[in-house]
Amino acid sequence: MATDISQPRTRAPRPSIGVVEWLRQNLFSNWWNSLISIVLLIIISQVLWGLFRWIIGSEGWIAVASNVRLILLGRYPSAEVWRPQLIVAMASLLLGLSGGIWRGIPLSLAAGFSGIMLLLGFVSFAMPASETPLPISTTLFLFGTAALGAAGIAAAWRLRDMLRWPVVAGWLLLYPVAILILHGSGGDTTIGTNLWGGLLLTLLLSVSGIVLSFPLGILLALGRRSKLPVIKWFCVGYIELIRGVPLVTLLFMASLMLPLFLPAEVRIDAVVRAIVAVTLFSAAYLAENVRGGLQSLPRGQTEAAQALGLNPVQITLLITLPQALRAVLPVLVGQFIALFKDTSLVVIIGLTDLLGAAQAIYTQPQWLGIPGGVWRETFFVVAGIYWVFTFTMSRTARKIESNLNVGR
């Protein structure tokens, strides 16, 4: 819906008060509040001071710094690092273009992404060069990506109407193209998925899970409401079966049992099996959430559409589904955030995702000399990476939500 409703946003004027007054009102309004405030301030400052001393003083960071590639890409060969770099650059350009076209949320995402890339560029610039020279210097790549994002914004700002459909097509193509690029063209240049790891694998698993489970879950939700008993009971059976078991079981089944059922010559890639398990799992939950959204709609919506002569398919696609998806958007984002974090379970079936990379790092023999090991530093960084992604997702969702609430 491209119509934007520009309304003057008048806010009640907020009385400006000084810092001291603010402190008095909010933290020290009476003796009891003051006591709590003081105790909390002491605790917080203790924690922060401890954190600060640890961050400054620890030798463990060297383990993280010398394993950046393992964290981001797993054992992806260093000569081929340009492939993921190319994809990130493409994504940055698309994000920039989207920001220029649709403004609002895409724009802040694009700006945020380019900003982070720029920041990382400076960090990388200041750091000593890595021991194995990469085809393209990391610093150059980071600055280049930031620049592409900015260029995208600028270009689309001008050519808004012309770029709209190409950009949509670009996003749709990004996923398959990314897989092709990452995997290589076959023969010698093939990079087997057994080498994919770290953040790359985590993103691959969760993006695949989200992208693939979305249509599947919607179909299951619609199927569960179908009047045809065969379809209905199949969907009910599927949903209840999957929701009744933990994801770990599905991952084990996919990795250990699937090969038993298939003929010996059919070997399915371990990553593909993990993607299948994650998708099947996520789809069942998504189906239930979407069904909840469909049920929350007043019956009058369908009746009005029927009275207008729309057929059942049109009613679903134009009336009920869009409304249901909007209604459950916050729940879906919550589900996808959970999925993003749940992909860390693939460690159990021997894949080295972000969490797996952390484990691989702190068990490296060269850090044995460091007192206390390096696991704190490693997990701190990895948790930080998880947090950046999930925080971005939930913030974006909240903004979308408040945008959708316009006119209700």
Next chain:
Amino acid sequence: MSNQTTDDIIVCEGVNKWFGEFQALKDVSIRVKKGEVVVICGPSGSGKSTFIRTINRLEEHQEGRIFVDGIEMTNDIRNIDMIRREVGMVFQQFNLFPHLTVLQNVTLAPLWVRKKTRKESEAKAMELLNRVGIVEQALKYPGQLSGGQQQRVAIARALAMEPRIMLFDEPTSALDPEMVKEVLDVMKTLARGGITMLCVTHEMGFAREVADRVVFMDHGMIVEENTPDTFFTNPRHERTKLFLSQIL
């Protein structure tokens, strides 16, 4: 259909309808002529909504026959579709699509059901919105309009399909009193414009002014029908008298 004169656009013969054990319509028969405006009234739960909803198959009847513009209402989807193209409906709760703008609400069916071009449907929609007096709100969402405005959009949305028959189910009951008039005015213009109207309402002023006939229902039956004049001044049945004494 031997016994249908060409003038009758709606014919119901002995319509019976059950919800489980409960019989909501009992032997309902009525003929409505082209261009006629029929007001249906009766106490709550008497089956008024159920009755007009059988005419576009929002409710399925179990016995009796219903013909709309010569098409018999059967289980055949094609018949149902044909009839729904002839019949527009306006609901008590408006039932606008909240995720679409006013303009999109009105153009939806012409685009997807009549397969008109966007340009055509939008031109027609703007004309209709102009007619119901809310053309300035075309790009707003239903949630941004008042109840009276929403109901007028709902009328425009139904008219966009160029129906020959309009069904109204208590179109003003959910409105604040000061908005009732703006909706009734639109309906009156429509009634005088010659479209066939079946209208469940307790707005007796409206009935007096534009109805050709008033039908009184109770306990799923048509108890009495007459011209507004006779109906209000000289009701025949005790139930009708009681009902009129309660609402007038």
